[in-house]
Structure formats: C-alpha cells, structure tokens
Amino acid sequence: MSATLQTAETRTMTGAEIVLQALKDNGVEVIFGYPGGAVLPLYDALFQQNAIRHILVRHEQAAVHAAEGYARSTGKVGVVLVTSGPGATNAVTGLVDALMDSIPVICLTGQVPTHLIGNDAFQEADTTGITRPATKHNYLVKDIRKLASTVHEAFYVSKSGRPGPVVIDLPKDILIGKGPYSEAPQAPHRSYRPQTEPDMASIRAAVRLLKGAKRPIVYAGGGVINAGPEASRLLGDFVRMANMPCTNTLMGLGAFPSEDPQFLGMLGMHGTYEANLAMHGCDVMLNIGARFDDRVTGRLNAFSPNSKKIHADIDPSSINKNVKVDVAIVGDAGAVLKALIECWQAEEQPQDQAAIAEWWRAIDGWRGTGCLQYRQEGSIIKPQHAVKRLYEITREMGHETFITTEVGQHQMWAAQYFGFQKPNRWMTSGGLGTMGYGLPAAMGVQIAHPDALVIDIAGEASILMNIQEMGTLAQYRLPVKVFILNNEYMGMVRQWQELLHGSRYSESYSEALPDFVRLAEAFHARGMRVTEASQLDDAIREMIAHPGPVIADIAVAKDENCFPMIPSGAAHNEMILAPGQEGGVTGVTDEGKVLV
C-alpha cells in the first residue's frame, strides 16, 4: 500500500497529462476529436507529445463514427475527444449508435470548471445526464485523485462483457490541476464482473439438443465478431463439424465466410429466402451472439414456431428479452464455441444423418428460388448489379477490402451482394440505423489500415449527412472510396411509401442534389459519375486504382425495390419476393403498418 502511494506521489502531473498517460497505458495510438474551450488543456498536452496521433474531424458525430470504424476493424477501443456543450451533444448520435451495436468507444468530453457546473455557463450541458441512456456507463470526474483510475476503469468497462461506449466528462479545472498518476489496478472491479466462461451444464444441454436435431440451424451475430477473429474461426469449425446451415445477422456478416456452401446468407427483413425459411422450419436453433432483434424475427408469435431454441449471449439481459428460449448460455461467443466443440466431440450420440441430408435438400430447394437474382438489361444500372460488380472486381484485384455503409436500400444491397470471408471487414449501423455513418466510419477504418481498400457504399441522401468529412479525408490523405448508389430518392423511405402508403412519395425525393463530381473536386478528391451499365466495370477499376479519395456517383435505377422483404408484422415464411419470383406473398397487414 505504502509503495503504491509512494509511486503515485512521485508521479504528479496535470490532469491533461494524466489523461494522455492513461490513454497511452491502455494502448491508444490514435484519437478522433475536435477542440474547444473546455478541452484546450488536453489539446495543449497533445501538442507536446508524439505518442498519440490526433485526427481532426469536421463534426463531433463523425468523430464517434470514425472511432467506431476504427474499433470494429481492429477489435481495439476507439477513442474520441470533444469539447463541452455542443461538442458533447453532437457526439450523442454516435454514442447511441455504438451502444446499439455494442462497439467499444471511449468519449472524453470537456466540461466547464467544477465550480461553474449547474450555473448555465457558456457551453455547459449536463453531459452525464444527457449521455446516461446513450452509453454503457459514464463518469464525471470531480476529484483529480480519481482521474487516472477513472480512465483505466473506463477502458475495462468499455471492452468487458458486452462492449459499449463510455463517456468521461472532464471539467476544465481538473485538466489544469495537478494530481497523482496511478497505473491500471490489478484487482478485479468492485461490482462489474461479467461472466465470460459458459456454464458447462447449459453447454451439455445445448449439445444434446443439437445432436438430436433433424433440421438444425446456426444463427450467428455481431457477438461472434466482437469476441475476436478466433471466435469466427471456431464458428466455422463448429458449423462444418456439425454439417449445419449457418445464417448471419447484419452485424454478424463476415463471422462465417459468405462463399462457404453451408452459408445461407443474411436472415431477417431483407434476408434470403433460404435463410428465413430455414429459420422458420428448423427444429433446433443455435443463436450465438445475436439478440433476436425485430428486424430478424419478424412477427414474434410466428417466429420459428416449432423449434427448440438455444441462445448464447454475453449479456444476460438479451436472453429471454424478445424470444423465450429453451437453453440459455451466458458467455463470450469464443468461449462458448470452444466449449460446444469440445462437448460435441465428447458426446457419443450420433446425428441423424438421413434427416440432415433431407434438410439440406429442402434448403437447396429454397435456394433454387434464386431470391437475389436480378436482371441487368439495357443501359440503366441496377443497384444490385453495381454492388455485385464492386464485390467481384475487388475480389479479382485481390485487395484487402473493408466496406462501410450508410443506411437504407444501398445498405441492404451491400449486405446481400457483397460477400465477406473474414470478420471485421464490414462496418454498418445496424441497431440505430444512422444515416451518415459510413463516411466517417470509413475514415476510422482507413486510419487503422492505411494500405487497405476502404469503400463506403452510400446512398445520395445519406452521404450528405456527414459530407463535411471529405475535408478530413483530404487533410490526412485518406484514400477512402465513396461509392454512391444514386437513385435520387431516400430509397428505403420511397420503398415503404410504395408498399404501405399508396405510392405517395412524401418528401422522399432527393431534390436539388449537388454535382457530386464537383463536390469531390471542391474537397480535393477525385469525382466520377457513371450513368451507363457498360461503363460500370471500368469506372470501378479506375476508382480503386486512384491513389486518393474518390466519390463515384453511380446513377442507378430510380424505382428499384429491395427484396426479399419480410413486411413489418409478417412472419419469416411471408416474404415479398422480387417481381417474377415464385413463392412470396404480397401486401402488409394493418398491424404491420404500425411497426417500423
């Protein structure tokens, strides 16, 4: 004890220095931020060191999305630094986005000095109050002696258990004052110690169900990605060992290779016909690292009605929240998969191979529908074709490719037509559905992977929500490619208006769009516009070959809808298919119209 105090006393620093030292000790190499009055002491300390690189964004929301992109593509904690008041409130959308998608982010916010808190001081906001439901946890540091331990704890909280965003609110007098620095504590946290190792009894119960299954399915989500690349490898091992079909959620894409014959594609509202029908018809379902989100389940009382359900999740509050399950496993997805594999190998009960072969025949029948087929005819580019060619060309060229998206139809087409063979290559705003996510997220990915090909698949409406970040790309020479599927509509809004509101396209037309080529050029980037299908491949190659940032404005069919679609309020076996495909349904129920 006395030794610790001794060390602490000998290492007195300013609050700003303590923050930077704690960041360094937690392995931080880069932070995304925007300066302002309350955080000037931190910026002054940043100026006087070289260990941490600061990336100056153009809007605080973008700083958080950039940190998310950095975190999701590396598995590390992303760090954000913003000022008080508007700096903090601008960051809120990003924080909720990270909360919904379980992304580890630490956001340092400036605050007015402690003696002014509550006085409506200039640029004061109740940041901890505002961000309480927007974060996994938040702190207001009012005592410099607790500053170092708070930063260390924030890292532990952000990345432990189900990851998430953490805010540390830093009053200016704390940053200027002097205090002791302490290293990260070795002792376990007083109250927050999430379970990561699964209970073996539940693993055995799961394996017994899975071994006896005639129509099994594995439904894997973002939890597998968050558990690290080893978890994805184990998922592949388990699925192949058990000869089961595997489907991924939007967040889980890349956890299982898209080109593996056992992959059924994404499931849910815009999932494949085969994935959704397999979910509907299975007799045993293993959900690993997904949360039975409403985009996935469709109408709850018709969700996979005849199956025994096993749910493995690191967050006990995700279990039995939407769907009552038969076997609950609390643990880290990697640890759960390792235990499942060991137990599977030890369990002597044979699988019913004949039944499973029959199940695969049924699945192959559904696959025969070709639910993602489209016809590229004439000169107008189909958006599906644009994404598919983007995928195929990047595959041919052999680049290490990372994809981010904005939110809407283009996002779903990207999920359907771009294949991912590895985890951490796909960054999209799933839970919150934040338009404007993709460009700043791509920035964060590119910072972490300077030599990789990073593409933001965007829509012409979404991209305008954080277009100012083109300035950041220019400043740091980040060669991000923005691939806009431009249909001159907020496409998903237009699609719902067509299907649910009598084709009354209220306010969903993208009126008065900028000239994206000149916009790119104004931001020192390369601009391209493609209007003919015959030009598409060359344009994609040219975009990829260009060494700097590019906006490729791809004019696509204006009225294309995204199918298959489980309309809201419908079940997995009630999909709307593309015109001309057989087996689907039409229309939306009155109950469904209430849902989003």
Added chain:
Amino acid sequence: MPDSLEPTLRNATIAVLVENEAGILARVVGLFSGRGYNIESLTVAPVDADRRLSRITIVTRGTDMVIEQIKAQLDRLVPVHKVSDLTLEGPHIARELALIKVVGKGEARMEALRLADAFRARVVDATIESFVFEMTGAGEKLDAFIALMRPIGLAEVSRTGVVAIARGPGGFEA
C-alpha cells in the same frame, strides 16, 4: 390476442445493492422510464458506510418475462453489486413507514386516538387540534388506517416506499 393468452402480471419486490455514488439513482430510475417498466414504489438509503453501499428497494409489476428483464437490466449497470427478486426467492418481510397528520377537536380527536391505538400507530406530535401519527407496516395496513382517518380529519400523509428483507439467516452480500 385472446384473453387466455394474456400474460399474467405479478408484483415483484426487488432489492438492489449499489455503489453509493452520484447519479446511481438516476441510472436506476432512467432505466425504468426508458424501458417502460413500472415503479410502484422506490426506497433508497446508504446501508454500509465503510463499503460505500446503498440499498434500493423497488416494487414493480409485470409479467415474469418483464421482471426477469428488469433484474437482468439492473444487474448490468456498472455500479450495481447485486440484484434479488425477494418475491421469488422465498418469504420476506416488507414494511412501509407513514407520518399521518390528523386535524380535529372533541369526539373526532378521541376517535382518532382509539383507532391509532388499535393500529399500533404512535403519536409523535400533538397540539390541541392535531396529531401526527407514525405507523409502520405492510402497505395495506397503512392504506386501511389512512382511509379511516379521512372522515375524521386527515390533513396530510407522508409515506416511504417499501423496504424489504428476506426472512431467515441468509444475507445479501455484495
């Protein structure tokens, strides 16, 4: 949904042991309002100064699935040490405290005193025209006494929420 499928609601008394730190009550209350859970009553006070622990007792109402959710959601708050559904985990004692001001003269005054005696309410303040009674007990007992005081001259009521503890030797450690 047909009536037979209507999920049944139950009351639950939940004990939560938390770090005694700024903002903890806001976290708990915000969790309930944000997720649309009911709070029938909520009581909080420090219970262990050395270890900086407070205990929150929440009475809520919901289906079994919702109450399981509430427990899980509370348990994942970083400053929460332990959560227990006292209603599920065996017999427990639940008490409320009320301070009840009754104003009146003459026969009404005597009647108030007689009833207070029968209910084991204590007189903690008296003037020639008023009493303040202190009463502890189950919520229904307090409700009954307050209802009786109303025609006599009930002037003001101040009540705590429920505090509760499990029967038997078992402890609720962090």
